[in-house]
Every structure is written in C-alpha cells, then in structure tokens.
Amino acid sequence: MDSSVIAMMIGVSTFLGAIALLAFLFAVKNGHFDDSKKMMNSVHFDDEEALNDAVEKEKKREKLKEKNYRPE
Amino acid sequence: MIENIKCDHCHLEFGKDVMIKDDEHYFCCGGCQGVFHLLSENGLDSFYDKAGSTKLSRPVEEFEDSITFDTPSFYDKFVSKDKDGFSEVSLIIEGIHCSACVWLNEKALGQMDGVIEAYINHTNNKAKITWSDSNVKLSQIIDMIRAIGYDAFPYDPSIQEVRADKARKDYYMRLAVAVFGSMNIMWIAVAQYAGYFTGITQEIKTILNTAEWILSTPVLFYSGWNFFKGSYYGIKNHIVNMDILVATGATLTYIYSIYITLNNSGEAYFDSVSMIITFVLIGKFLETLSKKSAADTLDVMSKNIPSEISVIENENIVLKNVNDVEIGDTIMLRLGERAVIDGILLEGESNFDESSLSGESEPILKKVGDKIVSGTTSIDGAIRYSATKDFTHSTLSNIVSLLESAIAKKPRIEKIANRLSEHFSLAILLASFATFLVWFFGGSGFEVSFMIAISVIVIACPCALALATPVASLVGFSLSLKKGILFKESAMLESMAQAEVIVFDKTGTLTNGKPSVIKHEQYENIDKKLIYSLTSSSTHPISNGVSEYLKDESNELLALNNLEQVRGRGIKASFNKDRLLGGNALFLKEHGIIVDDSGEGSHFFVAFKNTLVAKFTLKDELKDDALNSVERIKKFGLLTIILSGDREESVKEVASALGIKEYHYGLSPEQKSEFVQKLQQSKKVVMAGDGINDILALANADIAIAMGSGSDIAIEVSDVVLLNNSLVTLADSFAIARRTYSLIKQNLAISLLYNAITIPLAMMGYIIPLIAAISMSFSSLLVVGNSLRIKWKY
Structure with missing residues (x-):
C-alpha cells in the first residue's frame, strides 16, 4: 500500500513536469525564443489594436490566397 | 541667444531660427517634415508617443532608385515563394533605434495593400516580408520603408544561417530535456541516499530506481545523441575522443543500473548517467553559444556590393547587372556611390575616398583620364567613367573572392582541452578495463568486478574537464564585453593568449583615421x-x-x-x-x-x-594613450609590426613615435595579407585593423581585431571587435585573454588532480555511490568557482 502511493506520486508529479517540458519544447520548435528582445519590447505596444491587427492580417492572407488561386 | 528646440520628428536639437516652422510643429529638415506628415495622414502618429524622447536618425532624402528591387536578377537572388504562392524577401532595415521603430515599420508595411506580413526581429533588425506580387511591387514596399525614414537592404538568408539557427534550437531542446531529467532524478536520488544510510525497503528502492530509469532514458538517448554520433565519427577516424568516454561510460552505467533494478539488489547509478550527459552537454552548449556565424559576414559583403549599376547606353541610363557590364561600357557613378568596376574617368571630377583600399585618410581628387579603382567612393561629385575591366577582374571582386577563401581556410589554434581529452579518454577506458580484469581474475565475481570497473568510469566523469575551458572562457568573455571588447567566440580568448606577434594597421587603428x-x-x-x-x-x-x-x-x-x-x-x-x-x-x-x-x-x-x-x-594624429598601450602590449612579450598602405614618411613618423621597430609602407591589401601569411608560418599572428584594405590580412590572421568604427566588412571578418576604438582596450584584451588562459590551465589541473586522487581509490573498490556523486559535483563546482576569479583583478 505504502509503496504504491509513492509510485503514484512520483508518476503524477513527473507527468505534470513532463507536460511543462513538452510545452517548452513546442515553443522552442516554433521559434518562440528566436528573438530575445521581442518579448520584452512588444509588451509596450500590446493592446487591443495589436490584437485587431493580427486578426486583420489573417483575414488579408486568406483573401489574397483566394485571389491568388483564382483560375485565370 | 537663440533657444534650442527639438525637431518634432527626429528629436534632435537645433537653434530655433534654422528650423522649419509648420503650424505649431518644428522640423530640422524637409525629410523629417515629410515623414511627420506621412505618419499623421496614415494614422500612425501614435508612433511619437511610443518612441518617447528617443532620438531618431534624420531621414535620408536621396536614394538609389528602388526600381532595382523589381528586376528579375534581384528576384532570382533574394526573393523566394512560400507555400501559398506569396513572395518572401529578407531585408536588413537601417535606422531602427527602438522598439517603436520596429512597431512603425511593421504597422506601416502591414497597412499596405497586398502586404501579408512584415515581421522584424527586434534583436538584429532583420525583416522578413511576405507579399502578394499581383497587388503590390517590392519597390513600392521599399519606397514605403524609405518614406517613413528608414532604409532597407536585401540579404540572402543563406543556408548557413538557417543551419546555425537550427543547430542552436536543437541544443536548447536537448538541453531542456537533460536538465529536466537530471533535476528530477536528483530529488529522487536524495531519497535514495537518505535510504542508503537510514535504511530503506527493497520495494521502495525498486520504485525509485524505476522512476530514475524512466527519467534517464530520454536524457541518455535524446540529449546524449551527439555523443553517440561523435563516438561513431571518432571510431571511424581512429581517434579516441571525449565523446567515446562519455558515451561508453554513460551507456555501460545505464545497462548496469537496469540490471540492478531488475535484479532487485545493489545500487543503481542512473543519477550518474544523466549528470554526465547534462554537464558535458552544458559545456558544449556554452561553447556554441558564443560562436560567430560566417553567414553574417557574407550578408554585409553583399550589401556593400550593389548587384546592379547604371550604365549609359545611347544617352540613356540603363541598369545592368554588374556581371553583364563589358569592358568599354560607360558607367555613371553618382555622389556617394561606391565604384564596383575598375575604369578610367571620362567626364566630371570628384574627390574619391580611397581609405578603404590604401589607408590614405585624405580624399584624392580625380580628373578626366584618372584611374577609378573599384571599392573607392565618390564623395562630392557625379562622374562618368569607362570600364577597363569586367566585374570578376576588378579590384573589389578580387578582394571579395580572396576573402571568401581566406575565411574558409582560417587556421584554428588547437584548444588545449581537446589535446588533453584525447589522451585522457583513452587512459580512463584502459584503466577501467584493466580494473575489471584484475578484479575478475583476482577471484571476485563478474558482478563485483563489473561494478568496480563502472565506478572508475563514473568517477572519472569528465564533467570538470568539459567545463574547465567553456566556463573560464565565458567569464572572460563577459568581462571583456563590459570593457568594450567583443569576442565573437569565447574560445578566441584562449587563442589570443598564445599570440606571439601583433600587426597593426596605421590609419584608424593607431591613428584617429580622420584629420x-x-x-x-x-x-x-x-x-x-x-x-x-x-x-x-x-x-x-x-x-x-x-x-x-x-x-x-x-x-x-x-x-x-x-x-x-x-x-x-x-x-x-x-x-x-x-x-x-x-x-x-x-x-x-x-x-x-x-x-x-x-x-x-x-x-x-x-x-x-x-x-x-x-x-x-x-x-591625422595618434590616438590617446597609443604609446602607453603599445608599451603594455610589448611587455606581454609580443612582437609589434606596422603594415600600412600609406606613404613612407607618415608611417615612419608613427612607428618612431610608438617605438615600433618594424614597419612596412605602401602595401596593397594583397601584399598585407601575404605578409601576414608568411609571418604565420613560424608564429601566431594577431592583426588589428579597421578598413577594407585590411580585411584580407584580417581574414588570414590567427586572430583578427577590428575597431568598432571600422568598416562593416572588417568588423564582420574579425574575431574581436573593440567597441570603443581605444588602444587601451586593445591592451586590456590581451591582459584578459592571458588571465583567462592561465585560469583554463588551472582548471584543467584541478580536474586532473581530482582524477589522480579518485581513480586509484575507485580502482581499489573504495568508492561508494554517494562519494562518487558528491566528489563529481564538487570538482565541477571548484572549476566554476575558480573561473570566477578572472573578475577579481578587474
């Protein structure tokens, strides 16, 4: 009984840690840390407008993509 | 007294009377005024709130025609297509001072019709722009960047840079896994060591061992993959390198520990497995962290050589690719432009800045009939000249190709730790094998003999040895950075300490470089x-x-x-x-x-x-403290030589003022580099220079030191940059390099001494797991602590 509790606790805590590790690896792989200054700098300008811009950018991309593929 | 007020765009201060008044705003020049209005028309004036009082550079008002950006040859070289069929280009943006500048560029470009994404890296100001060719032209994008007061140059994000980035990311990920694994194993190990002394049931011990087993597996096989790869190449080339020691040590320990775990008796060493891998990986990571990439050098070079130039054909100015220009073509060179093809002046006159080639600090007036050498810049006039050579045979292009080959075969001073580790690894593997044989044939069972042999490898873990050089170099590196010395690669400190000769350029290095x-x-x-x-x-x-x-x-x-x-x-x-x-x-x-x-x-x-x-x-006067600094450098036992492209009298004057006995004058860039190469055959050479005329010699020297104010190419080619251009700093850099080197040697001595004591004990079978773990960490701590002593003196 005792030992199964220990095994479970080690298992659960390691599993939780592993999730964090995987999240970190995912971020590294996707270039989250490529620009060391960006995170600190862009915080200054992080507002509603920036959020809108990001959405607009996606929309624009989709719109232009359609246009690009239009049969001519 | 006229009060000084700030320009409303660039925030530089000028007298009120010279400013342009525009409603309630004041501007220092038409350029600033133009940008200000452009921004407010486009609703981007919040830029000024974001920029605060940061001083911006004044917008340049005259540019080369941006039409070159739309030519097929430009597209061939710099533009690529992404998966959706959009065009992509990488640019270096000039004039970025603050994060608000990045914001403005991203925003202004993002608002343009057809621009899908403009991403600018905050750290190196490199931009990646994605756009749709059917909606907007690249020249329009460039015009926009220029209109808001910046300038852009294309660069080729060469495969090399991509590869370097990928390698670094790879290290991050492997290191993250290694650190995660080791840290978790360590807290489990605390329970095990506590159990070792106070008693622990075999059941719990097996659970702990199994947890460690699971955690150390990715550390050994994922994080430690490079060591297996390194061992493979080592064996292939018949070299016993450190990778082999690390890989065999870790793997054998790992297999033995699995056997212990399954057998339910004895002590497992999973903590040693992950610690060896993690520590040696950290050492290697520190080394790669400060390695310069050759990729950046090539970027700056292509920025300096325009790919297209203006040629006059039938009284029309046409843009021609430099490679298509033929001998006899009439080339137009505008004010401020750099000639890329050699020729003879036909029309007009202008002063030429030849400092980049000859080191001559005063401009030379060229009249009709004078030779134009590529690589020189027209300072104050527009001229027309006739090409006497094609691009590949022109001076500038010759220098560039010589430079490329010089960078490729640059000599590397062998690192002391590498030499040592080869012998060390072989000795340990043999000692461990001998231990096994002695114990086995001495009558002990296979299990005991194997365990003792393993403990020899574990205790000899080259952690301290692997950390000895990188940690000391890194401390020296950060210290020198504080003093305004940028070592592009921290390992260069070690090489620099072994230098025997220093070769100076005159103009800009020993002297101020301007009258x-x-x-x-x-x-x-x-x-x-x-x-x-x-x-x-x-x-x-x-x-x-x-x-x-x-x-x-x-x-x-x-x-x-x-x-x-x-x-x-x-x-x-x-x-x-x-x-x-x-x-x-x-x-x-x-x-x-x-x-x-x-x-x-x-x-x-x-x-x-x-x-x-x-x-x-x-x-052109000597720099402050030039004499003192040269004296200090001489005291380090270095031979001093001056190489200059300048006239004899001026070189001689400088040499005698500084007490430098050997000097050579009137040298071309090629001659300088030949001189350095000849010198290198017997000695290790440091070259200090600043101009384009020095780059060949710099690229060939064992260690190249550039002045921070020097030409971009010289800085890129060099291993060390003196950010404040001071010769005092040059002397300091030698002092720091020497101190670092002596500490590296001490560190190696510490780790060898540690091994000399512990290995015999391990061979005799006296090492218990706790002692092994503690002594391993202790030797590493000692090495790190010793390295920090570099800072004491400064």
Missing part, C-alpha cells in the same frame, strides 16, 4: 560662428575636422547665403553680402588671395571680405 586640427593661426578678428557655419555645411573630412575643433566654443549656425561647394577646392558663401571663402591654398589663389601652405599636414584657409583671416593645420 584633426593641430594648429590654429588667427590673422584677423572674425566671428568664429561664421567659420563653423561654413565648415559644417560640407561633409569633406577636412572641413569636418575644423568643425569638430570649433564646436566647443561656437556651435551656433548663422544663416549663410549662396553656399557653393567647389570640388577639390573648398566652400564659397556670402554673409550679409560679404564673401566668405574656406578651402585649400589653390582655392584662395584662384580668388586672388596669396597664402603660404608650406609645412606638414593639410591646410584649411578662411578668407572674409577678401582678406585671409585664419589658417588651420590638420593632421
């Missing part, structure tokens, strides 16, 4: 503000020198009329209808004023109302 006033003679009374206003209207080095000299006492600008620059002569202007002249003796003679221009240095005469009022004598 400064050494004598000022005043003949008549004149308001000095007048002279200052006159000289600051020109960008000629001589008038710059005079303005610099006068700046302290009279830095106000008076309004001059009819300003006119006379090429190769001087500046003409009028003030309250009186004529003001400033220039060389020839210029004043042409206006009927006879002056005496004998004596050393260059002269700048000023005449007002047709009488001579002042004479300035300018010379």
Whole structure:
C-alpha cells in the first residue's frame, strides 16, 4: 500500500513536469525564443489594436490566397 | 541667444531660427517634415508617443532608385515563394533605434495593400516580408520603408544561417530535456541516499530506481545523441575522443543500473548517467553559444556590393547587372556611390575616398583620364567613367573572392582541452578495463568486478574537464564585453593568449583615421560662428575636422547665403553680402588671395571680405594613450609590426613615435595579407585593423581585431571587435585573454588532480555511490568557482 502511493506520486508529479517540458519544447520548435528582445519590447505596444491587427492580417492572407488561386 | 528646440520628428536639437516652422510643429529638415506628415495622414502618429524622447536618425532624402528591387536578377537572388504562392524577401532595415521603430515599420508595411506580413526581429533588425506580387511591387514596399525614414537592404538568408539557427534550437531542446531529467532524478536520488544510510525497503528502492530509469532514458538517448554520433565519427577516424568516454561510460552505467533494478539488489547509478550527459552537454552548449556565424559576414559583403549599376547606353541610363557590364561600357557613378568596376574617368571630377583600399585618410581628387579603382567612393561629385575591366577582374571582386577563401581556410589554434581529452579518454577506458580484469581474475565475481570497473568510469566523469575551458572562457568573455571588447567566440580568448606577434594597421587603428586640427593661426578678428557655419555645411573630412575643433566654443549656425561647394577646392558663401571663402591654398589663389601652405599636414584657409583671416593645420594624429598601450602590449612579450598602405614618411613618423621597430609602407591589401601569411608560418599572428584594405590580412590572421568604427566588412571578418576604438582596450584584451588562459590551465589541473586522487581509490573498490556523486559535483563546482576569479583583478 505504502509503496504504491509513492509510485503514484512520483508518476503524477513527473507527468505534470513532463507536460511543462513538452510545452517548452513546442515553443522552442516554433521559434518562440528566436528573438530575445521581442518579448520584452512588444509588451509596450500590446493592446487591443495589436490584437485587431493580427486578426486583420489573417483575414488579408486568406483573401489574397483566394485571389491568388483564382483560375485565370 | 537663440533657444534650442527639438525637431518634432527626429528629436534632435537645433537653434530655433534654422528650423522649419509648420503650424505649431518644428522640423530640422524637409525629410523629417515629410515623414511627420506621412505618419499623421496614415494614422500612425501614435508612433511619437511610443518612441518617447528617443532620438531618431534624420531621414535620408536621396536614394538609389528602388526600381532595382523589381528586376528579375534581384528576384532570382533574394526573393523566394512560400507555400501559398506569396513572395518572401529578407531585408536588413537601417535606422531602427527602438522598439517603436520596429512597431512603425511593421504597422506601416502591414497597412499596405497586398502586404501579408512584415515581421522584424527586434534583436538584429532583420525583416522578413511576405507579399502578394499581383497587388503590390517590392519597390513600392521599399519606397514605403524609405518614406517613413528608414532604409532597407536585401540579404540572402543563406543556408548557413538557417543551419546555425537550427543547430542552436536543437541544443536548447536537448538541453531542456537533460536538465529536466537530471533535476528530477536528483530529488529522487536524495531519497535514495537518505535510504542508503537510514535504511530503506527493497520495494521502495525498486520504485525509485524505476522512476530514475524512466527519467534517464530520454536524457541518455535524446540529449546524449551527439555523443553517440561523435563516438561513431571518432571510431571511424581512429581517434579516441571525449565523446567515446562519455558515451561508453554513460551507456555501460545505464545497462548496469537496469540490471540492478531488475535484479532487485545493489545500487543503481542512473543519477550518474544523466549528470554526465547534462554537464558535458552544458559545456558544449556554452561553447556554441558564443560562436560567430560566417553567414553574417557574407550578408554585409553583399550589401556593400550593389548587384546592379547604371550604365549609359545611347544617352540613356540603363541598369545592368554588374556581371553583364563589358569592358568599354560607360558607367555613371553618382555622389556617394561606391565604384564596383575598375575604369578610367571620362567626364566630371570628384574627390574619391580611397581609405578603404590604401589607408590614405585624405580624399584624392580625380580628373578626366584618372584611374577609378573599384571599392573607392565618390564623395562630392557625379562622374562618368569607362570600364577597363569586367566585374570578376576588378579590384573589389578580387578582394571579395580572396576573402571568401581566406575565411574558409582560417587556421584554428588547437584548444588545449581537446589535446588533453584525447589522451585522457583513452587512459580512463584502459584503466577501467584493466580494473575489471584484475578484479575478475583476482577471484571476485563478474558482478563485483563489473561494478568496480563502472565506478572508475563514473568517477572519472569528465564533467570538470568539459567545463574547465567553456566556463573560464565565458567569464572572460563577459568581462571583456563590459570593457568594450567583443569576442565573437569565447574560445578566441584562449587563442589570443598564445599570440606571439601583433600587426597593426596605421590609419584608424593607431591613428584617429580622420584629420584633426593641430594648429590654429588667427590673422584677423572674425566671428568664429561664421567659420563653423561654413565648415559644417560640407561633409569633406577636412572641413569636418575644423568643425569638430570649433564646436566647443561656437556651435551656433548663422544663416549663410549662396553656399557653393567647389570640388577639390573648398566652400564659397556670402554673409550679409560679404564673401566668405574656406578651402585649400589653390582655392584662395584662384580668388586672388596669396597664402603660404608650406609645412606638414593639410591646410584649411578662411578668407572674409577678401582678406585671409585664419589658417588651420590638420593632421591625422595618434590616438590617446597609443604609446602607453603599445608599451603594455610589448611587455606581454609580443612582437609589434606596422603594415600600412600609406606613404613612407607618415608611417615612419608613427612607428618612431610608438617605438615600433618594424614597419612596412605602401602595401596593397594583397601584399598585407601575404605578409601576414608568411609571418604565420613560424608564429601566431594577431592583426588589428579597421578598413577594407585590411580585411584580407584580417581574414588570414590567427586572430583578427577590428575597431568598432571600422568598416562593416572588417568588423564582420574579425574575431574581436573593440567597441570603443581605444588602444587601451586593445591592451586590456590581451591582459584578459592571458588571465583567462592561465585560469583554463588551472582548471584543467584541478580536474586532473581530482582524477589522480579518485581513480586509484575507485580502482581499489573504495568508492561508494554517494562519494562518487558528491566528489563529481564538487570538482565541477571548484572549476566554476575558480573561473570566477578572472573578475577579481578587474
């Protein structure tokens, strides 16, 4: 009984840690840390407008993509 | 007194009277005014709130035509297509000072129709722009960047850079896994060691062992993958390297520990497995962290060589790819442009800055019939010249190709730790094997003999050895950075400490590289503000020198009329209808004023109302503390030599002032590099230089040191950059390098001493797991602690 509790606790805590590790690896792989200054700098300008811009950018991309593929 | 106010765009301060008034705003120039209005029209004026009081550079008003960006040859070289069929280009944006600048560029470009994404890296100002060719042209995008006050150059994000980035990311990920695994194993190990002394049931022990087993598996096989790869290549080339020791040690320990775990008896060593891998990986990571990428060098080089130039065909100016220009073509060179093809001047005249090739700090006037050498820049005039060579045979292109080969085969001073580890690894593996044989045939069972043999490898874990060099180098590296010395690769500190000869360039390295006033003679009374206003209207080095000299006492600008620059002569202007002249003796003679221009240095005469009022004598002077610093460097036992492209007299003067016995003058860039190469055959050579004329020699030298104010290419080619251009810093860099090197040697001695004590104990079978773990960490801590001593003296 005792030992199964220990095994479970080690298992659960390691599993939780592993999730964090995987999240970190995912971020590294996707270039989250490529620009060391960006995170600190862009915080200054992080507002509603920036959020809108990001959405607009996606929309624009989709719109232009359609246009690009239009049969001519 | 006129109050100084800030320009509303660039925030630089000027006298109120010279500013352009526009409603309630003030601007220093039309460029700033233009940008300000453009931003407010496009709703981007919140830029000024974001930028705060950051001083921006004044927008450049004249640019090369952006149409070159739309040519097929440009597309071939720089533009790629992404998966959706959009075009992508990588640019270096110039003029970015703060995060608000990045915001403005991203925002302004993002608002353009057809631009899908503009991403700018905050750290290196490199931009990646994605756009749709059917909606917008690249030239329009470039025009927008220029319109808001910045400039952009294309660069080729070469495979090399991509590869370097990928390698670094790979290290991050492997290191993250290793650190995660080791840290978790360590807290489990705490329970195990506690159990070792106070008693623990075998059941719990097996659970702990199993947890460690699971955690150490990714550490060994994922994080430690490079060591397996390294061992494979080592075996293939018949070299016993450190990778083999790490890989065999870790793997054997791992297998043994699995056996213990399954067998339910004995002590498992999973903690040692992950610790060995993690520590050695950290050491390797520290080394790669500060490695410079050759990729950046090539970027700056291609930025300096325009891919297209203006050629005159049938009285029309056409853009031609430099490779298509033929001998006999008439080339047009505009003001401020750099010639990329050799030729002979046909029309016009201009002063040429040849400092990049000859080291001559004063501009040279070229007239019809004079030779134009590629790599030189026209300072004050537009000319037409006829090509006498094609691009591949021109001087500049020759230098570039020589440079590329020099970078490729640059000698590397072998690192002391590498030499050591080879013998070390082999010795440990043999000792471990011998231990096993002795114990096994001495009557102990296989299990005991194997365990003792393993403990030899574990205790000899090269953690301290692996950390000895990188940690000391890194401490030296950060210390030198504080002093304004940028080592591009921290391992260079080690190489620099072993240097035997230092070769100096003269202009810009030992001297200031620009003429400064050494004598000022005043003949008549004149308001000095007048002279200052006159000289600051020109960008000629001589008038710059005079303005610099006068700046302290009279830095106000008076309004001059009819300003006119006379090429190769001087500046003409009028003030309250009186004529003001400033220039060389020839210029004043042409206006009927006879002056005496004998004596050393260059002269700048000023005449007002047709009488001579002042004479300035300018010379390229030695840097402050040059003598002291050269003395200090000599004390380190280095041989000092000067190599210069300049005239004999000026080189000789500098050499004797500094007490440098060996000097060579009148050398071309190729001759300089030949000299360095010849010297290298017997000695390790450090080269300190700053100009394009030095880059070949710099690229060939064992260690290249560039002045921070030097040309971009020289900085890129070099291993060390002196950010404050000071020779004192140069001497400091030698001192720090030497101190670091001696500490590296101490560190290696510590780790070897540690092994000399513990390995015999392990061979005799006295090492228990706890002692092994503690002594391993202790030796690593000792090495790190010792490395920090570099800072004590400074």
